[in-house]
Amino acid sequence: MLTLYGQEIESRLLLGTARYPSPEILRQSVLASKAGILTVSLRRETAGGKGGGVFFHLIRELGVRLLPNTAGCHSAREAVLTAKMAREVFGTDWIKLEVIGDHDTLAPDVFELVEAARILASEGFKVFPYTTEDMGVGEKLLAAGCEVLMPWCAPIGTARGPVNAAALKSYRSHFQGVPLIVDAGIGRPSHAAFVMELGFDAVLLNTAVAGAGNPVDMASAFADAIEAGRQGFLAGLLEPRDMAVPSTPVIGKAVFS
Amino acid sequence: MTILIRGAGIAGLTLAHELAEAGHPVVLADIAASPGLGASYYAGGMLAPWCEGETAPAEVVRLGTEAVVWWERVLPDEVTRGGTLVVANARDAAELRRFASRTENHVWLDSQAIAEKEPDLAGRFSQALFFAGEAHLDPRAAMAALTEKLKGMGVDIRCGEAAHPLLEKEHGFPTVIDCTGPSARGLARGLRGVRGEMLVLETPEVALSRPVRLLHPRIPLYIVPRAGHRFMIGATMIESEDDGPASVRSVMELLNAAYALHPAFAEARLLETGTGIRPAYPDNTPRFSREGGNRYRLNGFYRHGFLLAPALARLVIRELGGIA
Numbered sequence: 001m002l003t004l005y006g007q008e009i010e011s012r013l014l015l016g017t018a019r020y021p022s023p024e025i026l027r028q029s030v031l032a033s034k035a036g037i038l039t040v041s042l043r044r045e046t047a048g049g050k051g052g053g054v055f056f057h058l059i060r061e062l063g064v065r066l067l068p069n070t071a072g073c074h075s076a077r078e079a080v081l082t083a084k085m086a087r088e089v090f091g092t093d094w095i096k097l098e099v100i101g102d103h104d105t106l107a108p109d110v111f112e113l114v115e116a117a118r119i120l121a122s123e124g125f126k127v128f129p130y131t132t133e134d135m136g137v138g139e140k141l142l143a144a145g146c147e148v149l150m151p152w153c154a155p156i157g158t159a160r161g162p163v164n165a166a167a168l169k170s171y172r173s174h175f176q177g178v179p180l181i182v183d184a185g186i187g188r189p190s191h192a193a194f195v196m197e198l199g200f201d202a203v204l205l206n207t208a209v210a211g212a213g214n215p216v217d218m219a220s221a222f223a224d225a226i227e228a229g230r231q232g233f234l235a236g237l238l239e240p241r242d243m244a245v246p247s248t249p250v251i252g253k254a255v256f257s
Numbered sequence: 258m259t260i261l262i263r264g265a266g267i268a269g270l271t272l273a274h275e276l277a278e279a280g281h282p283v284v285l286a287d288i289a290a291s292p293g294l295g296a297s298y299y300a301g302g303m304l305a306p307w308c309e310g311e312t313a314p315a316e317v318v319r320l321g322t323e324a325v326v327w328w329e330r331v332l333p334d335e336v337t338r339g340g341t342l343v344v345a346n347a348r349d350a351a352e353l354r355r356f357a358s359r360t361e362n363h364v365w366l367d368s369q370a371i372a373e374k375e376p377d378l379a380g381r382f383s384q385a386l387f388f389a390g391e392a393h394l395d396p397r398a399a400m401a402a403l404t405e406k407l408k409g410m411g412v413d414i415r416c417g418e419a420a421h422p423l424l425e426k427e428h429g430f431p432t433v434i435d436c437t438g439p440s441a442r443g444l445a446r447g448l449r450g451v452r453g454e455m456l457v458l459e460t461p462e463v464a465l466s467r468p469v470r471l472l473h474p475r476i477p478l479y480i481v482p483r484a485g486h487r488f489m490i491g492a493t494m495i496e497s498e499d500d501g502p503a504s505v506r507s508v509m510e511l512l513n514a515a516y517a518l519h520p521a522f523a524e525a526r527l528l529e530t531g532t533g534i535r536p537a538y539p540d541n542t543p544r545f546s547r548e549g550g551n552r553y554r555l556n557g558f559y560r561h562g563f564l565l566a567p568a569l570a571r572l573v574i575r576e577l578g579g580i581a
Contacts, residue, residue, distance in 0.1 A: 021312040022541035023449075054442070054449030055496035058539060072506075157474050213359060 005126040011036030013226050016206025023058045030062050033219035038064045041071040042086045069096035076116035096128045106156040110137045121145025130183050133167040135174050150183035157207045159187025172199045189225030196229025261430040265292035269436035270403045271566035277410045284413045286420040293400030296438050299455050299533030301481050301491045302396040303468050305341050307362040307388050320568035325392045327567035335399045339467035343386040352472040363388045393468050395483050435554045439534040450498035450534035454507040455491035460525035471514050478514035503530040535559050
């Protein structure tokens with residue numbers, strides 16, 4: 001079973017809660033996805049007293065563990081502040097740390113990310129950093145106190161899937177034993193299955209489900225794909241070969257020529 | 258048998274019109290100083306059922322198609338039937354294809370056809386979607402005109418101080434219909450507020466004849482032309498009931514959209530920033546429900562007040578049937 005910061009999580013799908021057509025469709029999608037963790041975004045407008053109370057209440061009622069995020073933050077200082085607000089609002093020290101470096105591609109600012117991770121980890125937060133596939137940054141995040149890494153497979157919301165599969169493979173083999181969650185860029189169930197076959201521990205996605213023509217059915221498709229990819233990985237995948245290999249032995253077979 | 262409608266926003270005004278037209282004596286009461294100062298005040302006023310179909314359920318599209326006809330019949334001078342133009346920057350072309358695949362009743366325009374519809378957008382976009390059957394109105398002007406029309410039809414409209422005695426003695430009315438929108442949060446089960454921020458710009462340098470939607474993967478926005486070289490730009494959608502002033506980030510995103518549509522907006526005057534709270538049920542569609550006894554509730558119009566109020570008003574008349 002997937003273990004994150006000492007907590008056993010039933011599902012290997014982490015689902016975002018933003019931009020669904022309605023809270024009702026969000027609810028149905030969460031049920032269909034069987035997600036073990038829901039990410040939820042805290043904006044400043046929602047942090048004050050009256051805030052997003054009703055929406056958050058609807059999300060809490062789903063009974064799934066919540067992972068608040070710092071989406072939209074552009075500096076370590078801002079991210080730390082948002083993380084503290086999220087701890088107040090949601091009563092959890094889990095935080096998905098997002099520090100955006102480039103407004104256009106939403107690529108993380110890895111310098112501010114590491115700094116924010118260091119501050120938050122030292123204050124007792126369990127940090128889930130959204131990062132790139134750069135292994136040097138991954139090392140620094142672990143040194144900063146992160147016990148989970150969340151590399152992207154493509155920029156947020158692009159639906160491009162694993163554009164740099166070789167880097168993801170290296171990342172997986174470099175960080176043996178560290179829970180790795182592919183966060184961002186997943187567009188299709190096949191993308192999710194692919195990264196699970198590489199041995200990643202879980203997948204985090206939002207737009208691929210929320211923006212689908214039928215979010216509820218798409219959530220269910222992702223649940224199946226992630227499960228299939230995981231089973232495939234555990235079952236031991238064949239390595240590609242250059243030559244054909246017959247599935248029935250040729251030696252001893254009668255040869256007619 | 259007099260019907261009391263609580264709340265003179267777009268839902269209450271529209272319902273008052275349908276009930277009065279059906280021959281019912283109607284009293285319309287609102288604690289605000291005049292009708293139409295709640296969520297409806299910040300509305301875009303787009304009568305765009307097919308565009309809304311991108312994310313809204315089929316029922317919203319179906320009911321919304323009644324809206325253009327209703328508004329043209331009731332307030333012909335307030336409605337412009339010019340369609341809707343949907344554009345995207347070149348790099349967001351995928352958004353335009355996605356929008357097209359999720360909606361109906363549109364045609365593709367090339368840059369020449371765009372220039373014919375909106376000369377000021379000539380050369381700015383290589384393709385667009387055009388929804389010919391859609392229309393728009395100015396919500397504030399439309400609600401003022403509707404208020405005047407209702408007075409002419411004999412509807413008793415009480416606002417501000419004058420409304421209080423009536424609202425406190427609502428049990429004196431044989432039928433009460435609560436249309437108080439976001440004010441009913443906490444009273445209507447499941448009703449929540451969704452924050453929306455908008456701007457009004459003024460510039461004589463750009464002219465548009467119809468609403469233009471600018472698609473963007475994160476922040477889709479629209480610009481609705483109003484009289485007097487004004488443009489309403491909306492609207493954010495934030496799951497929050499905070500009705501405080503617009504945030505800098507939201508204003509920046511809205512202004513960016515205007516600027517992306519036409520750089521001449523850079524010289525426009527920023528006349529207004531506004532925040533409204535949309536009332537919504539979990540499925541984001543409106544409901545007419547019986548609260549018990551002779552008390553009913555019509556609420557949850559979300560971002561579809563002007564679009565769905567006519568259809569829901571008719572539904573109320575059907576449901577009430579012989580009761581009222």
